[in-house]
Amino acid sequence: MIFLELPKRIEDTRALLRQFSEAGLRPLSRKYDLLEQKEMPEELYELSKLLGSGNRGGGRGAAKPGAGDEAGNRNANNMSMVVSSAEICWGDVGLFLALPNVGLGNAAVSAVATDEQKEEWGKLFAAMAITEPGAGSDSAAIKTTAVLDGDEWVINGEKIFVTDGYRSKQVVVWASLDPTLGKAAIKSFLVPKGTPGMTVTRVEHKLGIRSSDTAQIVFDNCRVPKANLLGNPEIAKTAEARKKAFGGVMQTFDNTRPMVAAQALGVARAALDLTYDLLKEKGIELDYEKGYHQMSAVENDLYDLEAEYETARLLVLKAAWMADNRQPNSRNASMSKAKAGRMGNQVALKCVEICGQLGYSKAHLLEKFARDSKIIDIYEGTQQIQQLIVARQVLGKSSSELK
Ligand SMILES: Cc1cc2nc3c(=O)[nH]c(=O)nc-3n(C[C@H](O)[C@H](O)[C@H](O)COP(=O)(O)OP(=O)(O)OC[C@H]3O[C@@H](n4cnc5c(N)ncnc54)[C@H](O)[C@@H]3O)c2cc1C
Numbered sequence: 102m103i104f105l106e107l108p109k110r111i112e113d114t115r116a117l118l119r120q121f122s123e124a125g126l127r128p129l130s131r132k133y134d135l136l137e138q139k140e141m142p143e144e145l146y147e148l149s150k151l152l153g154s155g156n157r158g159g160g161r162g163a164a165k166p167g168a169g170d171e172a173g174n175r176n177a178n179n180m181s182m183v184v185s186s187a188e189i190c191w192g193d194v195g196l197f198l199a200l201p202n203v204g205l206g207n208a209a210v211s212a213v214a215t216d217e218q219k220e221e222w223g224k225l226f227a228a229m230a231i232t233e234p235g236a237g238s239d240s241a242a243i244k245t246t247a248v249l250d251g252d253e254w255v256i257n258g259e260k261i262f263v264t265d266g267y268r269s270k271q272v273v274v275w276a277s278l279d280p281t282l283g284k285a286a287i288k289s290f291l292v293p294k295g296t297p298g299m300t301v302t303r304v305e306h307k308l309g310i311r312s313s314d315t316a317q318i319v320f321d322n323c324r325v326p327k328a329n330l331l332g333n334p335e336i337a338k339t340a341e342a343r344k345k346a347f348g349g350v351m352q353t354f355d356n357t358r359p360m361v362a363a364q365a366l367g368v369a370r371a372a373l374d375l376t377y378d379l380l381k382e383k384g385i386e387l388d389y390e391k392g393y394h395q396m397s398a399v400e401n402d403l404y405d406l407e408a409e410y411e412t413a414r415l416l417v418l419k420a421a422w423m424a425d426n427r428q429p430n431s432r433n434a435s436m437s438k439a440k441a442g443r444m445g446n447q448v449a450l451k452c453v454e455i456c457g458q459l460g461y462s463k464a465h466l467l468e469k470f471a472r473d474s475k476i477i478d479i480y481e482g483t484q485q486i487q488q489l490i491v492a493r494q495v496l497g498k499s500s501s502e503l504k
Contacts, residue, residue, distance in 0.1 A: 107184065114184070114185055138314050142199055180418070183359050193312070195312035197364065198313035199265070199312050204227045205264060212356045213352065218291075226269045226270040227271040230272050240287075241284035245258025266301060272294070290331065298322050298323030359433075362413070362420070362477075364477050366445070368445050372467060373406060376455055403455070410448060416437040445478070446475050449467070453467050
């Protein structure tokens, strides 16, 4: 049975992060939205020291003692991650992504690296580079290669739209050991910044999350030690084992999708809270005592938005709870991402609509929340791709049977 009571440790962190978001991030939101990537958010680096060195990169099944019920249910690292991500994204999604030591690559390392690798690389700020000019939704179509030459892997290829690709200290890059063997040969590699042959060639200009950098990275005979391949270097031989092997790298997404979904919870909550504040300034407050027939159109809209938010929130918490309790959560991770990604954008846009010119004007952050929310429905697998994954699992179809 799902158990959502949070340990005191997570509750305390949530309260601290709300203060951090409100007093630390919000005053910087507009400045770095307007500056885009022209300046590094230096204040953010100072502020982030307040957060300590906890791993905010995700981790599978890290069920350390915390609040638990009699059946032994636990809420641990994964739950902490989604609660924390939502709270920081209530402050600002773009600045959350720009925080040092928070990177999707960190979660990849947590998901697939060996214990020795995690120990060796310690505190990371790693971006995750999967997408290529010819491979977005279909991540198995990547063309980047890694060839073993003595004790080193030689990586060649081009990655695009890498979040934190410019500012991060490491990049986790997906490459194929043998393109003729399809997705079973895809492995991930940790490449530290400064490695010869890895070059950031472009930084994108974007609709939203403008304080976060999104980069193109080219690998030209980039050599990394053999040990930088994350997880198992073997290419599976049988069809069944190959399916599992790709599942290994894909397991990264079981960790990261609930975390990304949690970003949508943060931005939707921020939009709703700001809407209530702006309406209050105009003398409009929700009256929960009112009957259905007395309700105004605005009240009706806001109750609908709250219901959408709550549905997404419960799906995200369930996906995290499953990971903490070592239950396979691929389907739930995709359900949470599909629902929350869509909800975040719908809620933020509707809040802009409800507030009219106040919503659209740069005098307030609502228009920014709406811009920031759209990417959450796209990266880490679009809404349509999440729905496809759920459909495959419900119908028992493979990726080749249901495309
Ligand atoms: C700001 C930003 C940051 C990003 N950060 C990262 C990052 O850190 N690392 C990284 O590797 N990538 C990153 N990405 C890339 C992102 O993950 C991809 O954009 C996303 O996976 C979609 O791929 P695509 O853009 O090539 O679109 P396509 O795959 O070409 O899809 C286009 C449209 O077709 C739909 N579609 C595609 N296939 C199907 C199907 N089979 N059935 C139904 N609909 C389908 C999609 O849902 C989408 O609506 C980022 C992108 C952006 C914009």
